[in-house]
Amino acid sequence: MTGASEVVTAPAPLLRLAGVTKSFPDGTDAVAGVDLVVRPGELVAVVGPSGCGKSTLLHLVAGLARPSGGTLTRATDRVGYVFQDPTLLPWRTVRRNVELFGELADLPRAERRRRAERVLAAVGLTEFADHRPGQLSGGMRMRAALARALLVEPELFLFDEPFAALDEITRQDMGEELLRLFDQRGFGAIFVTHSVAEAVYLASRVLVMSARPGRVLREIEVAVAHPRRPEFRRTDTFATLVGEVSEALAVGSAR
Ligand SMILES: Nc1ncnc2c1ncn2[C@@H]1O[C@H](COP(=O)(O)OP(=O)(O)OP(=O)(O)O)[C@@H](O)[C@H]1O
Numbered sequence: 001m002t003g004a005s006e007v008v009t010a011p012a013p014l015l016r017l018a019g020v021t022k023s024f025p026d027g028t029d030a031v032a033g034v035d036l037v038v039r040p041g042e043l044v045a046v047v048g049p050s051g052c053g054k055s056t057l058l059h060l061v062a063g064l065a066r067p068s069g070g071t072l073t074r075a076t077d078r079v080g081y082v083f084q085d086p087t088l089l090p091w092r093t094v095r096r097n098v099e100l101f102g103e104l105a106d107l108p109r110a111e112r113r114r115r116a117e118r119v120l121a122a123v124g125l126t127e128f129a130d131h132r133p134g135q136l137s138g139g140m141r142m143r144a145a146l147a148r149a150l151l152v153e154p155e156l157f158l159f160d161e162p163f164a165a166l167d168e169i170t171r172q173d174m175g176e177e178l179l180r181l182f183d184q185r186g187f188g189a190i191f192v193t194h195s196v197a198e199a200v201y202l203a204s205r206v207l208v209m210s211a212r213p214g215r216v217l218r219e220i221e222v223a224v225a226h227p228r229r230p231e232f233r234r235t236d237t238f239a240t241l242v243g244e245v246s247e248a249l250a251v252g253s254a255r
Contacts, residue, residue, distance in 0.1 A: 011040045012075065014156045014188040015061060019070035021213070022056050029213035030056040033070070036207065036216070038188040040155065045191045045199035047245065048209030049253040054192040057214070058158045061190065080154030080187070084161045086145035088133040095120065095129040098147045105152065112151075119147040122181060139170035143177065150181070157189040164194065171195075175202055176230070183227050196249065200241045201233060208248040218248045 015038040022030045031053035038044055046054050059065040060072060062081055088097045095116050102112035120126050123143040133141055142162060149157070159178075163171040175198060182189065193199050199206045200222055208218045222241060224232060232238055 013037045013039050014075050016073045017070065020060060020067045020072055021069040022053065022060060022065065023068045032213035032215050034214070034216055038156065038190060040188050041186045042204045043182055043189040043191055043202055045193060045203035045206045046209060047193060047196060047199050047206060047249055048214055049211045052209045052212050053214030054209065055160055058160050058190060058192060062158055074156070076155040078152055078155045080149035080152060080157040082145055082149050082159050082162045084164045086141040088141060088144055090133050093130050093132060094125060094144050097133065097144055098151055100148060101152050115151050119150040122150065123147045123177065138166055139174060142166065142174055155187055157187050159189060159191040161192055161194065178202065179226070179228055196242050196245045197233070200238060200245060201228065206245050208245060208252055210252040217252045220244055220248070
């Protein structure tokens with residue numbers, strides 16, 4: 001540093017999509033011309049009509065599918081992925097479910113154990129480590145799925161409607177949990193949801209997609225500092241943003 005000038009730069013993007021399209025062999029155009037940048041500490045919510053290509057977008061980002069056009073650059077291999085179904089192995093304890101990706105990554109046993117204890121504590125499941133998934137509530141199973149994804153210490157987190165199957169109170173609790181982890185760990189994230197209120201509450205930015213093939217219709221900034229508090233849901237700012245996103249969504253769905 002010369003000290004002559006100070007330049008404040010945004011952290012380098014974890015992810016950059018430029019004009020990304022995806023067409024399937026049967027001719028279905030799922031997404032079209034998507035531009036998106038995600039930096040560390042940004043949680044981008046994605047909303048859009050059913051079938052507009054939101055899950056496809058996450059598949060592309062995770063490397064499970066290849067774009068048909070455009071460029072996709074991901075700066076990290078440490079990717080966490082959480083789905084609506086927690087997909088826990090019923091015959092394994094919670095701890096051993098959480099250790100699974102560590103086993104697949106060949107982490108030494110002691111390291112797996114250490115990380116599992118830490119992430120179980122982070123999601124409040126320490127006391128349930130020796131239970132089997134069938135003995136847990138839906139919300140606890142989702143916490144276990146979150147802990148399992150956290151084990152690989154993701155820099156980029158992909159969420160595909162993770163809380164959609166939960167009752168409203170548990171869903172809001174899980175949102176709080178997620179924000180706490182996000183504030184602590186500063187990962188970048190894409191969060192797909194059908195709930196406009198959830199998108200606004202959690203996100204740094206809400207991306208509204210059009211009907212298939214999904215294009216980005218609008219990106220709406222949620223310029224509200226973290227940590228967010230439940231009271232945020234009862235503010236005029238929140239109501240205005242929910243209105244703005246809903247309006248954009250209605251336009252997108254009508255196309
Ligand atoms: N492997 C595939 N082959 C052909 N079409 C596919 C394939 N996978 C998805 N599609 C189609 O691509 C479109 C986008 O699907 P996708 O699951 O990404 O949408 P989505 O926005 O996540 O939907 P939802 O909101 O209902 O979960 C849909 O029309 C779907 O039927």
